[in-house]
Amino acid sequence: MQIQKDVRERIKKLLVEHRLDGFLFSSQANVLYISGFRSSNAYVLATAEKFYFFTDARYYERAKQKLKESWELVLLESKPLRTIKQTIKNQGLKVVGFEKDRVSCALRESLRSKGIIWRGFSNFIGKLRAVKGEEEINVMREGVRKSDEIYRELLSFIKQGMSELEVRSFIVSRALSLGAFGESFPAIVAFKESSAVPHWETSNRRIEGKGPLLIDMGILYNHYCTDFTRTIFIGKADDEFKKVYQIVRDAHLYALEKVKVGTPIGEVDKAARDYIKRKGYGKYFTHSTGHGVGIEIHEFPRVYSKGKDASVPIEEGMVFTIEPGIYLPGRFGVRLENMVVVKGGVGNVLSEISLDLVEI
Structure with a gap:
């Protein structure tokens, strides 16, 4: 939908405004808002170049059908956070934002990774929404x-x-x-x-x-x-x-x-x-x-x-x-x-x- 295309462009502007190389969205509501795809286990990584959609095998095939242009789909298997962090490293992202008000302490701890600076934000796209x-x-x-x-x-x-x-x-x-x-x-x-x-x-x-x-x-x-x-x-x-x-x-x-x-x-x-x-x-x-x-x-x-x-x-x-x-x-x-x-x-x-x- 045009809704999600407009949203992605506005998020790219926020990345520039906050001097971020990328932003990891983990809340179901924000993932839905950005992608238009409802999933109980999905993440969106926003960068200046493209948007990545991470989900498991239950949703992957349907996501492939719905999310076509402007999206890079990544299948989450046994260790999802490792897959996400590896994608971030492969793209050379150094400073990455995350939703500190929407993640558990365990997830926050798991995000730690050498070479990546994580910056937590509360309600990062609240005003946009x-x-x-x-x-x-x-x-x-x-x-x-x-x-x-x-x-x-x-x-x-x-x-x-x-x-x-x-x-x-x-x-x-x-x-x-x-x-x-x-x-x-x-x-x-x-x-x-x-x-x-x-x-x-x-x-x-x-x-x-x-x-x-x-x-x-x-x-x-x-x-x-x-x-x-x-x-x-x-x-x-x-x-x-x-x-x-x-x-x-x-x-x-x-x-x-x-x-x-x-x-x-x-x-x-x-x-x-x-x-x-x-x-x-x-x-x-x-x-x-x-x-x-x-x-x-x-x-x-x-x-x-x-x-x-x-x-x-x-x-x-x-x-x-x-x-x-x-x-x-x-x-x-x-x-x-x-x-x-x-x-x-x-x-x-x-x-x-x-x-x-x-x-x-």
Whole structure:
């Protein structure tokens, strides 16, 4: 795909910028991002001249079919790291970077080799991955379109007496039938007081009677993730729920207004957080307002006013979530989440699903 070709060119520029002869990528996510090939055991060695893809016999033949031009394939046999280091030596690479935040101590120790200077980097291509190209955005837009379709069908599917897991099963089944690889994360289906647990583990609990139903779902489409949350109400919503729902909805929109190129991303979180605090629910908003999305469900940058990414300026092409929430322990919770792409200098919501309260 053109996505990976563009990525490789940008990585070559990073090698020059950091004065590296090469870089060894070992994380599955980055290997997938660079090559477009999913493998549980693969490495990518990037150099100024070419890119090497190392994998074992389980994936080698398929990799040969998919990775053709611009790639040098190397079969990993009994001692994979020895093969990788020998390739590095054969190419005369002296200074080589590696992902120090993605490797074990044992792997780091095994990389030591006479004549090679290893330089560890944290999140070496995190910023590169944060800014999506046009083809990446189109893939994610299509993934969100399919996710929207599942959610619309879900509203007609949900019935009294079915379990949270039955709802999740519907999501998974429809995702696969629409061409997705599966879920981008295990869907959260939380009824009544379970909705007050931000990362509730979907259970056998039955949807019986009236109450809020929080649905946090995402699909994996063409290697890219989607992320989406709505909190609906089974039956007629009471006044307190409507009040909290409206506060979360308004906080979401205030955060969206802050999405502009050049604005520190922490300001997006601050807008939602300050509004919820003014309404008296500050202590019940217990997580960041969002996170980057792409090959992985949680990517750089984190949308949080107090985190290390708070000062990161918003850039054209970034894709991240806006998902404020209020969680009243033992009672109920409300979260509303959309993915936003920065296009034309401002935030554009990818989902077409309204933020208005739905009662069924």
